[in-house]
Amino acid sequence: MSPAMNLVSIETESLYQKGVKNLCENGITKVPKKYILPIPDRPKSENEDLSVVNSNLKLPILDFAQLQSSNRSEVIASLAKACEEYGFFQLTNHGIASNVISHMSDASKRFFELPYDERSKYMSNDMFSPVRCGTSFNQNKDGVFCWRDFLKLSCNPLEDLLPYWPASPVDLRQAAEAYSKQAKFLYLMLVEAILESLGLVNSEVGDNYLDEFEDGSQLMVVNHYPPCPEPDLTLGMPPHSDYGFLTLLHQADDVKGLQIHYQGKWVSVEPLPNSLVVNVGDHLEIFSNGKYKSILHRVIVNPSRPRTSIASLHSLSHNRVVRPSPKLIDEANPRRYRDTDFATFLEYLSSCEPKEKNFLKSRRIDL
Ligand SMILES: O=C(O)CCC(=O)C(=O)O
Numbered sequence: 001m002s003p004a005m006n007l008v009s010i011e012t013e014s015l016y017q018k019g020v021k022n023l024c025e026n027g028i029t030k031v032p033k034k035y036i037l038p039i040p041d042r043p044k045s046e047n048e049d050l051s052v053v054n055s056n057l058k059l060p061i062l063d064f065a066q067l068q069s070s071n072r073s074e075v076i077a078s079l080a081k082a083c084e085e086y087g088f089f090q091l092t093n094h095g096i097a098s099n100v101i102s103h104m105s106d107a108s109k110r111f112f113e114l115p116y117d118e119r120s121k122y123m124s125n126d127m128f129s130p131v132r133c134g135t136s137f138n139q140n141k142d143g144v145f146c147w148r149d150f151l152k153l154s155c156n157p158l159e160d161l162l163p164y165w166p167a168s169p170v171d172l173r174q175a176a177e178a179y180s181k182q183a184k185f186l187y188l189m190l191v192e193a194i195l196e197s198l199g200l201v202n203s204e205v206g207d208n209y210l211d212e213f214e215d216g217s218q219l220m221v222v223n224h225y226p227p228c229p230e231p232d233l234t235l236g237m238p239p240h241s242d243y244g245f246l247t248l249l250h251q252a253d254d255v256k257g258l259q260i261h262y263q264g265k266w267v268s269v270e271p272l273p274n275s276l277v278v279n280v281g282d283h284l285e286i287f288s289n290g291k292y293k294s295i296l297h298r299v300i301v302n303p304s305r306p307r308t309s310i311a312s313l314h315s316l317s318h319n320r321v322v323r324p325s326p327k328l329i330d331e332a333n334p335r336r337y338r339d340t341d342f343a344t345f346l347e348y349l350s351s352c353e354p355k356e357k358n359f360l361k362s363r364r365i366d367l
C-alpha cells in the first residue's frame with residue numbers, strides 16, 4: 001500500500017471511531033464497508049443456527065402492580081415461566097413515573113443532537129470510567145462495526161459519580177439521576193420476586209439478603225441508532241447476551257428494532273407503550289444454575305427513523321464472585337457454571353472477538 005493510500009485508510013478509520021451519528025452528518029447514501037456484515041450474519045440471512053424472523057410471537061406481559069396484590073403467587077409463577085422459557089418479558093405498571101421516563105428519553109436524545117466535539121469529551125476506553133461515550137459494540141475490537149452510538153453512565157455510588165456525568169444538555173444529570181434511582185428501586189423489587197420464584201425465600205436466606213443486590217453495580221446505557229441507508233447489510237447491535245443479573249430496557253420511540261432469539265428464530269419485541277422490557281442476564285442464569293435463561297438478542301436498524309433505547313443493567317458489585325446458588329444445586333441438579341467475576345469478564349472481552357458476544361458460553365461446565 002502506498003503511503004498516501006495508507007493515510008487515507010487511517011483517516012477513514014478515525015472517522016468511524018467518531019461514531020455513526022457523525023458519519024451520517026457527513027451525508028452518506030451507502031453503508032461504508034466497515035459496517036457491512038458477512039452474508040450469513042446479515043439480518044435477513046437464513047443460516048442454520050440463527051434463522052428467519054418469526055413475527056407472530058409476543059413476549060409474556062407481566063403486570064407489576066399485580067405483584068403487590070393478593071394475586072402475588074400467580075404473578076410469581078408467570079415470572080418464573082417467563083424467565084425459564086424466554087428470558088425476556090414486558091413489564092406494565094412498573095411504577096417508574098412517566099414524567100421521569102419522558103424527561104430521561106428527551107434529555108438523552110438531546111445529548112446525541114450535540115455537536116461531535118461536545119460529545120467527544122466523554123469518549124473513553126476505561127471500563128471503570130463514570131461516563132463513557134462510544135460507538136459500535138467494542139470499537140477497539142470489532143472488525144465490522146455496528147450501527148450504534150452509546151452513552152454509558154455508571155450509577156453506584158451515585159453521589160460520587162454524578163458530578164462526572166455530562167454537563168450538557170444542562171438537565172441530563174438531573175434526569176438521569178431520577179431515572180436511575182427509580183430503576184434501581186424497581187430492580188430490587190424484581191430481585192425479591194425472582195428470589196421468591198426460585199424458592200429462595202426470606203426466612204431461609206436471612207433478613208439482609210437484598211443487601212448485596214442493593215450494593216451492586218448499575219450501568220445506564222443510552223443506545224442511539226441513526227437511520228441507516230442500507231439496513232439489510234448491518235446491525236444496530238450484534239447477537240449478544242447481557243452481562244449482569246437483570247436489564248431493564250425502555251424503548252424510547254415507537255420504532256421496532258430489538259429482536260430476541262427464541263426457538264431458532266428471531267422475534268421482534270414490539271414497543272409497548274408505558275412498559276419496560278426486562279431480561280435475564282448472564283449472572284442470573286449462573287445464579288439460578290441454568291434455570292433462568294440469558295437469551296441472545298440483537299438490534300436491527302431501519303432507513304427512516306432514528307431509534308433510542310435506555311438500558312439499566314444491574315448486577316452484584318464488581319468485586320463479588322458470581323456462582324450458582326448452593327440451594328439450587330443437588331444430585332439431580334449438579335453445578336452447571338464456573339465461578340465468575342468482573343475481572344474474568346474483562347479478560348474475556350479483551351481476548352477475542354466472538355461472533356456471538358456470548359460470555360456465558362465460556363463459563364459453562366459441560367456435563
Ligand atoms: O436497543 C435495544 O433495544 C437493546 C439494547 C441492548 O440489547 C443492550 O443495551 O444491551
Ligand SMILES: [Fe+2]
Nearest residue numbers: 240241242297
Ligand atoms: Fe443487550
